[in-house]
Amino acid sequence: MKAWQVRFLYFVVLNAAVQYVTSLEEKQADSVFGNYLSHLKDLIEHKDDNYHPVTKFSLRTSSHPDDDLCYIVPGKPDSLAACSFNSTSKTFLIIHGWALGGMFDSWMTKLVSSLYEREQSANVIVVDWLALAQNHYGIAAQNAKAVGQEIAHFIDWIEETTNMPLKNLHLIGYSLGAHVAGFAGSHANNKVGRITGLDPAGPDFEGEHAHRRLSPDDAHFVDVLHTFTRGSLGLSIGIQQPVGHVDIYPNGGSFQPGCNLRGALEKIANHGLFAITDAVKCQHERSIHLFIDSLLNNQEAAKAYRCGSNAMFDRGMCLSCRKSRCNTVGYNIAKVRRARNVQLYTKTRASMPFRVYHYQLKIHFTSKLNRSEMEPSITVSLYGTKGESENLELKLMEKIAANKTHSFLLVTEKDIGDLLMVKFRWVDANGWSASNMLKMVSSWWSGDSDSANVEVHKIRIRAGETQQKMVFCVRESEAQSLTQEVTFVKCKDAWRRLSKRAQRKVTLEKH
16 A cells, blocks of 8 residues: 555544544534533532542552552542552552543553652552543543543542642643543642643644643643644644643654554554554553653653754754753653743654654855755764764755755664764765765865865764764865765864854865
């Protein structure tokens, strides 16, 4: 199946699914949803001994992270002692999302275990609203507010009963559960400490007013991971807009590495709509596993960088950490609150640990002659004190033009230590012959060709994770030869000494 056919099939299937859900919603909203809301309202307001909430609160233990052995029941203080609730420790409420199958997904146990591994004395409470989450999506989404209100009732009761400081309360909501967490925070009598939204759901919430979705107003600090915001035909599984104090978009918030979307789409073609969850599961759930990763691998926590757009980030223009321009991904994120939302971007590996290492390369090409823009295909190899990362593709987001500084982003999956040497290698592009390409690229670096007369400035490199700045010059022994590979080594003068005077053109001429 061709790529365009797969994409078209994906859009058609999702559109059909949403239209189907919308039709069901219109037919059942007045009857089914109305009955649910009336039932929930009665339960929330009913405070006698026969109170049985629709939403259940299971305090799981580190020894049994997969079992619901003890439930805390609002209005029954004895249940707190029975479940060994510690009012002085951190308390986590994990809120699942849409659950068509009516069961918890496997990630729930992993997240509970990871939280206990990081915070051994914590209270990890799983919020069970499966009874209302296993409806058609449209109905489940409309139930989100009522469930959030019931969780708010639980928060108010537990705060009043135990005097637990709400700064110790952290709500973690996935997909539709992220908006449930938002409703819970906004309806609680006092503001909770933190809400983490893991790829908050997009349908029915994208573009809505702040009080109808997760927003920065719902907690003292709201951080969000967006992993599947790729939308078309008005559809997006995860919400695209920023909805927290800090919103992080790993890999642009689009498709995640390691997720076989093509295979999932072909499965839909073969098995119909029943396979649609497989098409989104990997991308959507990646937000959960990134958060779990941050709990388990806190010594190697990934960094994300503030940037105006993902396109700018992909061009390597946003790797500075000055003035809080970068932050830690996941649990250890710095709680930055600004008047405006902060949007951060990062790259990841395909599997845990997800951290990668980002490098910004700035190269300036000059020419004394008017010359058409060039489109070479370039790979770069980086060599450091701890290892090397070879044959990395230098993605050209625009054509290389003379008399202009070009910025590039390179990513390595392993820590190569302090950078010592950089090698550039060119391959055929746009139908050029190998001999023509060799001559052209050699002239870029040497400035020797009368026909090209293109010269290269020093290459400036910033390592995102360490913020180390370096300047590299072409190795003199290689400036004499026509070669498809050019090596750069550290210049004698450091980045910090590069004044405007020092940044004047360095012409690489043959002697």
